[in-house]
Amino acid sequence: MPRLGLDxxxxxxxxxxxxxxxxxxxxxxxxxxxxxxxARMDVDPTQVVVVGGIGCSGRTPFYVKTNAMHTTHGRALAYATGLKMAQPKLTVVVTMGDGDALAIGGNHFIHAARRNIDLTVILYNNGIYGMTGGQEAPTTPLGSRTTTSLTGSIERTFDTVEIALAAGATYVARTTTFDMQEIPLRIEEAITHPGFAVVEVLSQCPTYYGRLNQIGDTTDMLVWERDRTEGLPVKMANRQELLGELKTGVFRNEKSVEFTKAYSDLCARVGGSYGLS
Amino acid sequence: MSPTPGANKQRLVMGNEAVALGAIAGGCDFFAGYPITPATEILEEMGKMLPARGGVFLQMEDELSAIAAVIGAAWGGAVAMTATSGPGFSLMQENLGYASITQTPCVIVDAQRGGPSTGLPTLASQGDVMQARFGSHGDRPTLVITASSVNDCYESTALAFRMARKHRLPVVLLIDAVVAHMREPVELPPPPPPQKASYPKIEEDTPRFGDVPFVPFGHGPVTVVTGLSHQANGLAETQRGVHTEQMMRTTIQNILSDPEIRRSWVSAYQLDDAEIAIAAYGITARSAREAVDVLREDGIKAGLLDLKVLWPFPNQILRETADKVSMIVVPELNLGQIVLPLKAAVEGRAEVHSLNLADGTLLTPEDIAEFSAKQRKSTKEAANA
Incomplete structure (x- = not known):
């Protein structure tokens, strides 16, 4: 139990x-x-910045008692890149939704991963735009009903893990809100990882996704979440057709040259001191 | 005569290079940008200078991320700038508003080129005057500075940084393709040694927003920053945006009463006895200055009001000028932008005539002189009729 004895x-x-x-x-x-x-890492909150975008997930920085930056839609990673470069000793965690990170902010996601800058992305993926009332997202499972795909989505679905791996992220994991005890473990690994780290958390939106797709209440959604992930049989054939299966776990955890370090070396080569020892 | 070796410390400098040097003089230690004509040399110069000074140079994936990185860097304690041209400036508008509501000091250079859209990438324009003021949604305090020479590029950029840091806002330096790319002999001081910006100490209950100094992350207790309307402690105020409205009003007043702004607002030339005032800015002010000489040779008493700070617009100065002259001519490389607030300021105290060109070429001294003489003549004829 990760919470045990922790404040x-x-x-x-x-x-x-x-x-x-x-x-x-x-x-x-x-x-x-x-x-x-x-809490597990006993971090100094004054040396942490949680950067969020816009949407439901974007509100996270308000609720976590560290430095907080609630930025514009899709751009959280670009803000975080500037912040981290300006003060590389800060721990910078970026919380984004699936639409935030992969639709409007897709380009920044790719390029932050490419640079392998030491940022931790927590990507809340509920497969829908929640804040605006249930519209289709690039992560909406094929065939799902949303308020902008009432007869079922015909758009193919983005796979966060595949994108992160292809773009060069050096730590990539996926977990779900059903696996609550795993979430802090993955986040801790990601923060500790010296490079660009992505933790995708498959999450439930009972209000919009659940209702529109008649999955049921929160508990039903969590069971559905469990069942759509690897290792457990998908109970209903039509749901499998609808949603497919997703793997969870750690997909990559490897060290490569981190960007602030590479930049520090570049400065040193031309006689500058970047301040990273 | 052969020049004495070492006596002349002048060298040929490009406008964009002077912007970069002015930024360094203004304390800039962070630059993020994206290549775009005619601003690219600023990116390249900063890329040359900053790493050797231990500062940060970032080429980002687009202009959206360039300005976002600049704002993020400012909250990391950097003194930050980006530079672009019209298409990139359009992309930056949303985050420019974020910098405004979060009172983030930073500098944005827009080397204007012909528009709209891709327009005329290598040719001059003054088409972004209104965008620099009203381009981002919502109201916000603005400070927009111009430059009409290479030396101006240096001085105006350094001024932009002083004002951005003093008043906590994004300051726009509005130049154009010709000022950006022209070379003039200038003598500039050597760059100061690298020095990190220092910030006051804050406590838990120190207000973070409003009429208070800017203190970035990591220099005290935790701080909350949001683009939502927020209270002095940074937490959102979603029911009524009283603090944000007050912040905007206060910042606007602080800028209007800043002695350096009041000193820099305009530069007058031959205006004391003038009957015609030419109000111009940027590269057009260079032509206008010569037009004044041409008109005076023809016996027409003309003078120049070079608008160095466009926004906030110098209403009072224009009113006073209008009381002394019979006519104000406003040449611009657009279809009529700064003439709008000018007319509003003048309130009919003098005739106002707009001379516009938006094909990428420049208004020449002759164009401005001829237009002014013609307007003067038709006014006299109308009076005699």
């Missing part, structure tokens, strides 16, 4: 709770996972 609340900005999120939303599980990871 997780010290990393939560309790005065702004409850969150804006709907009852049953998976985002709270992920935030608790993040706060738990911070």
């Amino acid at each position: 997780v609340d010290q990393y939560l900005r309790t005065q702004v709770l409850p969150t804006v999120w709907c009852p049953g939303c998976g985002n709270g599980n992920t935030v608790e996972g993040l706060a738990t990871a911070f």
Whole structure:
């Protein structure tokens, strides 16, 4: 039990709770996972910045009691890149939704991964635009109903892990809000990892995705989440057709030249001191 | 006569290079950009200078990320700048608003080129005057500085940094393809040694936003930054944006009363006894200055009001000028932009005539002189009729 003996609340900005999120939303599980990871690592909150984008997940920086930067839609990684380069000793965690990271912010996701800059991305993937009321996302499973695909999505689905791997991320993991105890472990690994790290958390949006696709309540969604991930049989054939199977676990964990380090070396070659010892 | 060796420290410098040198003089230690004509040399110069100074140079994946990285860097304690041209400046507008609402000091250079769209990449324009003021959605305090010479590029960039840091806002330096690419002999001081910006100490209950100094992350207790309307402590105010409105009003007042802005607002030439004032800025002010001489040779008392700071617009100075002259001529490389606030400021105290060109070429001194003489003549004829 990761929580045992940990003061997780010290990393939560309790005065702004409850969150804006709907009852049953998976985002709270992920935030608790993040706060738990911070508690496990005993981080100094003044030396951490949580950078968020826009959308449900983008609100995360308000709830985590570290430095916080709630930026513009899709651009969180670009803000975080500048921030990290300016003060490389800061721990920078970027929380983004699937639309935020892979639609409007897809280009920054690819290029931050390519640079292998020491940032940790926590990508909340609920397969839908929640904040605006349930529109189709690039991660919406094929055939799913959303308010902009009422007869079923015909667009092919992005796979975060495949993109992150192809773009050059050096730590890539996927977990789910069903696997609550795994979330802080993956986040801790990602933060500790010296390079660009991506933790995708498959998450439930019972309010929009669940209702529109008649999956049921939050518990049903969590069971569905469990069943669509590898190792467990998908119970309903039509759902398998609809959603496919996704693997969870750590897909890559390898060291490569990290960007602030490479930049520090570049400065040294031309006589400059970047300040990284 | 042969020049004495070492006596002349002048050298030929390009406008864009002077911008880069002015940025370094202004304390800049972070640059993020994306290649675009006619601003690319600023990117290249910063790429040459910053690593050797231990500063950060980043070529980003687009202009959206360039300005985002600049704002992020400012919150990391850097003194940060980006440079672009019209198409990139358009892409930056949303995050420019973010810099405004979060009171983030930074500098954005827009070397204007012919538009709209891809337009005339290598040719001059003054078509982004209104975009620099109103391009980002919502209201915001703005400070937009121009430059009409290579020396100006240096001085205006350094001024932009001083103002950005003092008043906590994104400052725009508006130049154009010709000023950016022209070379002039200038004597510039050597770059200062690298020095990290210092910030005041804050406590848990120190207000982070409003009329208070800028303090980045990592220099005290935790800080919350958001593009939502927010309170002095950084937490969102979603029911009524009173703090943000107050912040904007205060910043606007602070800029208007800044002695350096008041000193820099305009530069007058032959204006004391003028009957015609030519109000111009940027490269057009160079032509206008010569037009003044041409008109005076023909016995027409003309003078120049070189607008060095476009936004906030110098309303009072224009009103006072209008009281002394009979006519104000406003030449611009666009279809009529700064003439709009100028007319509003003048309120009919003098005739205002707009001379516009938007094909990428420049208004020559002769164009401006001829236009001014013609307007003067038709006004006299109308008066005599």
